[in-house]
Amino acid sequence: MRIKRHSKINGIVQRVSPNCEGSITIPKEIMQANDIQPLEQVHVLNKNNGNRFITYAIEGKEFCLNGAASRQGIVGDSLIILTYEII
Numbered sequence: 495m496r497i498k499r500h501s502k503i504n505g506i507v508q509r510v511s512p513n514c515e516g517s518i519t520i521p522k523e524i525m526q527a528n529d530i531q532p533l534e535q536v537h538v539l540n541k542n543n544g545n546r547f548i549t550y551a552i553e554g555k556e557f558c559l560n561g562a563a564s565r566q567g568i569v570g571d572s573l574i575i576l577t578y579e580i581i
Contacts (some may be wrong), residue, residue, distance in 0.1 A: 496550045500579040501528035508556040516561025519554035520575065530577055538563070541572040551575075 500570075518538055520530065530536070536551045545566045550559075556569060559567055565575065 500577045503575040505557040505573045509558040510564040511560045512564040514560040521532040521559035537576040539574040540567045
């Protein structure tokens, strides 16, 4: 069994929402194009501050850090979002 990267997305934080349920909102069309399912685990790397965290993806209209994840970055931060598959 191996774990390999399935998708890699680059995005810019457009909003932070500390009072929402913890997760990261990703534009729906980007999720679909990268075969990411709603509630799928994602690894998020913040290129501005070096923070790395694991959360889950929800569909939306923009990149938004929600709940506890909102503490990991600010509007304008550049993110790398990774998903993996077990083969």
